[in-house]
Amino acid sequence: MNSFEDLKETAQNFIGLLFAGDFTSAAGKFDDQMKIALNEAKLQETWINTIIEAGALIQLNAPKTAEVESYKIVTIPCSFQRSIIEVQITFNKEGQISGLNFIPTSMEYHAPDYVDKSAFSEVEVTIGEGKWALPGTLTVPTGSEPFPGLVLVHGSGPNDRDETIGPNKIFKDIAWGLASKGIAVLRYDKRTFIHAKQLTPDMVDKMTAKEEVTDDALLAADLMRKTEGIDTKRVFLLGHSLGATLAPRISQQDNELAGIIIMAGMTRLIEEAILDQFTYLYNLGGNITPQQQAELDDLKNKVDKLKDPEFIENISRQDLPLAMPVAYWKDLHNYDPANTVKTLDTDILVLQGGRDYQVLESKDFKGWKDALNHRENATLKVFSELNHLFIAGEGKSSPQEYMVEGHVEKEVIDYIVEWIK
Structure with missing residues (x-):
């Protein structure tokens, strides 16, 4: 059976496919029963309806794990602009996805002290x-x-x-x-x-x-x-x-x-502000990865093109x-x-x-x-x-x-x- 470390990586990759809009590849990770219960079109509809009011994604948080009978469960809380949505993914013995839940969590507002x-x-x-x-x-x-x-x-x-x-x-x-x-x-x-x-x-x-x-x-x-x-x-x-x-x-x-x-x-x-923001964020960790540098180069190229009136x-x-x-x-x-x-x-x-x-x-x-x-x-x-x-x-x-x-x-x-x- 797959280790939790492997399944965490699979779960993160699966969520990445959802955000990329690649529902074909995402649904390809389902077992046979899930492919019937949640086909590609239904997966897309469910995902879009789940996140449409959540706003922009801010970060993926650390995965949580659990084991129920012969199934392993990886839950990744995704922090959005207006809510946290826990993506709960259940894996079978073969490492296929046999269950999927999107669990929204509202965040309570506490008024500041200066409010009367x-x-x-x-x-x-x-x-x-x-x-x-x-x-x-x-x-x-x-x-x-x-x-x-x-x-x-x-x-x-x-x-x-x-x-x-x-x-x-x-x-x-x-x-x-x-x-x-x-x-x-x-x-x-x-x-x-x-x-x-x-x-x-x-x-x-x-x-x-x-x-x-x-x-x-x-x-x-x-x-x-x-x-x-x-x-x-x-x-x-x-x-x-x-x-x-x-x-x-x-x-x-x-x-x-x-x-x-x-x-x-x-x-x-x-x-210019967008380019400055991405440059700042990618430098926060101290070292820019090759992938981040490639993304920055691509963004700079697009910014330069905008300066050409034609x-x-x-x-x-x-x-x-x-x-x-x-x-x-x-x-x-x-x-x-x-x-x-x-x-x-x-x-x-x-x-x-x-x-x-x-x-x-x-x-x-x-x-x-x-x-x-x-x-x-x-x-x-x-x-x-x-x-x-x-x-x-x-x-x-x-x-x-x-x-x-x-x-x-x-x-x-x-x-x-x-x-x-």
């Missing part, structure tokens, strides 16, 4: 209407109206309204923290999260940041202004990561916003970094955050984590600083110990750090409250 739950209430709202209407939550302070309002705009990827990453809920921290201090906050599920199953491949190919982010952010700001008890002249917008990068564009299209808050926004081209006109998704749609790249190439922010008359707050490896103080924050130099209505602040999620830590930041429970630092909450008020 008696200071606010929450109501469910709907942003927009029709096919792409989005469910959201409006957090309203108790006390005398009208309240200043803040709309939260997510980072890249299919984010929920709390911007859940592992056990952390960045937007819930901000909403509850600010509402405890008398500021109403609106957060909502992103279109690519709540309507993922309605997005056809053709729609995804044509999607740009306008459909993914901007359109819904504008609707949310409009809803906030129309909400009873909100000061219509004091509605602000806070973007995080991609949302922060696009905040100047959103403000350019909504001249009623009282101000924008840019939390970890990029001023570099997105492909090439981008005849490019396919497979030739692009992360296989992102061509329309998406073209849209972002036609947008310069630093130059756009210069055109705004509104108040601007730029916040940056000093330990952020995704959005860099030395490049992105410097870009905002250079663009807003000597502007009296612009405030810029670096929090040296905070990462991309504005959670405190030590040493070099890593994706694994996002799986440790923490909260948006109280100093950040207080800084935003003081700036708005």
